Amino acid sequence: MNEKYETHEHDVLIIGAGGAGLRAAVEALNQGASVGVVCKSLLGKAHTVMAEGGIAAAMANVDAGDNWRTHFCDTMRGGKFLNNWRMAQLHAQEAPDRVRELEQWGALFDRTESGDIMQRAFGGHSFKRLCHVGDRTGLEMIRTLQDRGVSMGIDVYMECTVTRLLKDGDRIAGAFGYWREQGRFVLFKAKSIVIATGGIGKAWKITSNSWEYTGDGMALAYEAGAELMDMEFVQFHPTGMVWPPGVQGILVTEAVRGEGGILRNRLGERFMEKYDPKKMELSTRDVVARSIYTEVREGRGTEHGGAYLDISHKPADYVKRKLPGMYHQFKELADVDITSGPMEVGPTCHYVMGGIRVDAESTQASIPGLFAAGEAAAGLHGANRLGGNSLSDLLVFGRRAGAAAAKHAKETATPTLDAAQVEEAAREILAPFERRDGEGPYEIHRELENTLQSLVGIYRNEEDLNRALTEIERLNERASRVRVEGSRLFNPGWHLARDLKSMLTVAECVTRCALARKESRGAHSRLDFPEYDAAWGKKNNIIVRDGAGMTLRQIPVREMPEELQQLLADQK
Amino acid sequence: MMADKTFILRIKRQAAPQERVVWEEFEIRYRPHLNIITCLRDIAEKPITRAGDGTTPISYDANCLEEICGACAMLINGYPRQACSALVDNLEKPIRLEPLTKFPLIRDLQVDRSIMFENLKRMKCWVPIDGTYAIGPGPRMSPEQQQIGYPMARCITCGNCLEICPKVNDHTQFVGAAIINQVRLFNMHPTGNMHARERLEAMMGPGGIQDCDNAMNCVKVCPKSIPLTESNNEINRQVLKHAVWDWLNFSEGPTERDEEWKRLGIQK
Numbered sequence: 091m092n093e094k095y096e097t098h099e100h101d102v103l104i105i106g107a108g109g110a111g112l113r114a115a116v117e118a119l120n121q122g123a124s125v126g127v128v129c130k131s132l133l134g135k136a137h138t139v140m141a142e143g144g145i146a147a148a149m150a151n152v153d154a155g156d157n158w159r160t161h162f163c164d165t166m167r168g169g170k171f172l173n174n175w176r177m178a179q180l181h182a183q184e185a186p187d188r189v190r191e192l193e194q195w196g197a198l199f200d201r202t203e204s205g206d207i208m209q210r211a212f213g214g215h216s217f218k219r220l221c222h223v224g225d226r227t228g229l230e231m232i233r234t235l236q237d238r239g240v241s242m243g244i245d246v247y248m249e250c251t252v253t254r255l256l257k258d259g260d261r262i263a264g265a266f267g268y269w270r271e272q273g274r275f276v277l278f279k280a281k282s283i284v285i286a287t288g289g290i291g292k293a294w295k296i297t298s299n300s301w302e303y304t305g306d307g308m309a310l311a312y313e314a315g316a317e318l319m320d321m322e323f324v325q326f327h328p329t330g331m332v333w334p335p336g337v338q339g340i341l342v343t344e345a346v347r348g349e350g351g352i353l354r355n356r357l358g359e360r361f362m363e364k365y366d367p368k369k370m371e372l373s374t375r376d377v378v379a380r381s382i383y384t385e386v387r388e389g390r391g392t393e394h395g396g397a398y399l400d401i402s403h404k405p406a407d408y409v410k411r412k413l414p415g416m417y418h419q420f421k422e423l424a425d426v427d428i429t430s431g432p433m434e435v436g437p438t439c440h441y442v443m444g445g446i447r448v449d450a451e452s453t454q455a456s457i458p459g460l461f462a463a464g465e466a467a468a469g470l471h472g473a474n475r476l477g478g479n480s481l482s483d484l485l486v487f488g489r490r491a492g493a494a495a496a497k498h499a500k501e502t503a504t505p506t507l508d509a510a511q512v513e514e515a516a517r518e519i520l521a522p523f524e525r526r527d528g529e530g531p532y533e534i535h536r537e538l539e540n541t542l543q544s545l546v547g548i549y550r551n552e553e554d555l556n557r558a559l560t561e562i563e564r565l566n567e568r569a570s571r572v573r574v575e576g577s578r579l580f581n582p583g584w585h586l587a588r589d590l591k592s593m594l595t596v597a598e599c600v601t602r603c604a605l606a607r608k609e610s611r612g613a614h615s616r617l618d619f620p621e622y623d624a625a626w627g628k629k630n631n632i633i634v635r636d637g638a639g640m641t642l643r644q645i646p647v648r649e650m651p652e653e654l655q656q657l658l659a660d661q662k
Numbered sequence: 663m664m665a666d667k668t669f670i671l672r673i674k675r676q677a678a679p680q681e682r683v684v685w686e687e688f689e690i691r692y693r694p695h696l697n698i699i700t701c702l703r704d705i706a707e708k709p710i711t712r713a714g715d716g717t718t719p720i721s722y723d724a725n726c727l728e729e730i731c732g733a734c735a736m737l738i739n740g741y742p743r744q745a746c747s748a749l750v751d752n753l754e755k756p757i758r759l760e761p762l763t764k765f766p767l768i769r770d771l772q773v774d775r776s777i778m779f780e781n782l783k784r785m786k787c788w789v790p791i792d793g794t795y796a797i798g799p800g801p802r803m804s805p806e807q808q809q810i811g812y813p814m815a816r817c818i819t820c821g822n823c824l825e826i827c828p829k830v831n832d833h834t835q836f837v838g839a840a841i842i843n844q845v846r847l848f849n850m851h852p853t854g855n856m857h858a859r860e861r862l863e864a865m866m867g868p869g870g871i872q873d874c875d876n877a878m879n880c881v882k883v884c885p886k887s888i889p890l891t892e893s894n895n896e897i898n899r900q901v902l903k904h905a906v907w908d909w910l911n912f913s914e915g916p917t918e919r920d921e922e923w924k925r926l927g928i929q930k
Contacts, residue, residue: 132723133779134819135731190800194853196789198811205802223815229730230815237844240779241788249723271721271768300726334695336749340728422747423728424695532707579677580721580769582706 095277100126101499103265103280105252105307108136109484110464111286112235115244117492123499128247130302134236137288137300141228144220146478147185151206153217158182160216163661165479168214169472170612175650176450177470181486188485189221197234199223214476225415253588254515255314256507262459263505266515270585273578275516281502282495285311285446285462293593294439295539296332297339304589305596307466311446312595316455318633319468320444322603325475325613326548328379330438332396336424339438347371349412351401355390379437383549396436402429437548443471452494453487459498463491473612522587528573531587538565538593546601551618555605562598569594602642603631667692670756671701673720679767687712698745699724721770729885732818736761736771742825742883762825775821781837785864787844789853801852807923814847816886823880823890835869839880843893855919862904871897
């Protein structure tokens, strides 16, 4: 078999080269493991670079009263207590050291007057807690980790897509993939695999996520038999650009409304007068989101399915001074001048709290040797994520995953790759070339995007979700007969055909979990069940593969130890 | 119905480095605010040339589409820039797309920029701390000091500055402005500064600072407006000083960071 395919062997194979993947790689190397990192795009270009806000860590540089306990409580409250409490605890306790470490490695954080790392306030955090580098904290994180990883000599397999995890009995044995460039197959033999592939936003039409975010890691883990958890919790930002296409999905900061931006529908009506006449555009995030949703739903949306957000009545100088980032971004990326006309905005898919179910300490999934960290893993954020908690998540659990994966590799005998699994993976990925008829993947992807955008979006109800499920089944059926033309040499249609499979898998997971949870909690808003349900507040949804179908079950949220319960009670 | 407005995209194609160069023309349906990446996606979905011949999708790199990752650098009308922020409305037609020329070609518009990582290693752009001791509270740095480093840290490793540099060619090993800028950044960083001398030694070697001939093109094509010529000058100065100290055999001079801050009038 090794003769047939290019094969690489590592103790630890990391899939994904964003913040979590690189942090895991650095840690596993530190532990003396041989490490390979596979990524779909180029080193240093991962989605993490787009993170702006900062890294939440209770360093108490600005607000002396902050500590891990408060950070823990904030995270649990934000997650509506569905979080894995142990993850929230470890995260809050370890984040400050992870930030300091990053600084020692060369990151250049904004400073306070006294020379410490500056921290800013952010929604849901009781104290000024976000360590940041202007508005490009993610880039700084990636640049620092990339420099460190490169200097330590990580083996990076760039522009490579993993299509299947390989197992030796119950445990992980490696992965099968292909070089996007050449279409050649490649085999990885590894004792441990860390999934750090990020999120699933590309299954929605309007998303702030990059093209890599097709849910690959979750789908790979699911296919291999691992459990996914809390997939219904998908975070939408209420105002993302819906037009023009060059900037579609990009977040429009709430500061635009703060500076006097006015929301209007297609008919020119200032619709917030109906929903919150007192606070108008400055109403809470969920009310604004729901108002836009209602206007679009009732046929008063803009041409591209959003609402107009207009700041152009303010003097151009004022807008440029108060919202410089926004002004420049839209001017440069789409030649849209926000000082001269309205923006078209709507909900944009931003982050998924759900993912691979992992053990808090080791990040190990329900398959021995399989680990997951960052957005691909579930648990830390519960039903909703606080801003700033994702970058700290990457560092804290990236490091834990790297360490645990290296340890597991040390204690495990070299696995054997099963030729039958490899051949099956090769056959599957080549199948679209062999079909005589069938359609291309592009239209199916568009229909999936539209389905999720309109039926499994920011507000949900049973009828929509059922329709979505039927639609996803139909799309699954069409995708199983998808046909690709051309050769294996860089063929985006072929790549999409593969990514589509992952997207359909996660789309079905999200929809099934959303249907099951008959309540509204955190990022999951059911119009037909608008209230909290005490019973559902004690349950996590678990999805696992059962033959060709999905099984959904609920497990009780793990009971918090007395002292943490007390902490939450004290800090009310 | 009125026919859609269209425009022409001319793309230099090469299936592999040793293969023949072919120019292909595509007729793209015009939409307002269109950028180059959207055009390439249009072609990928329907790979048909202007003449009506079937062809293959164009190979290119792209990721964030917000000009923050640097992946989609290419020559657009002969000029190195990011395709995500290159707007069709602002470009002379027909629009010409070519790959960067200073990096090994992979295919079409895709090149191998890993030399930039190799150069980072060569110039020791990292902090050799192994994490075996307690982390402690971390160094202090004033906001003014941080503000000096901030623009330098904006680098997205796109390669534009190497592409436009006359000294980056087959005859030199010049690491280029992006790496020199990183050396400056690490040398002024509180922990990075501890190894400033090693970086300056590397900078005195082959492909180092002496290869820069001050064409000052780099600063004009940087999408992040990094003060690259300023960084070159600063490293030049550090290297000179380092050489003189070395020659006088002083083991300990003021650190590079102290010096740079002093010149900029910043109190510690």
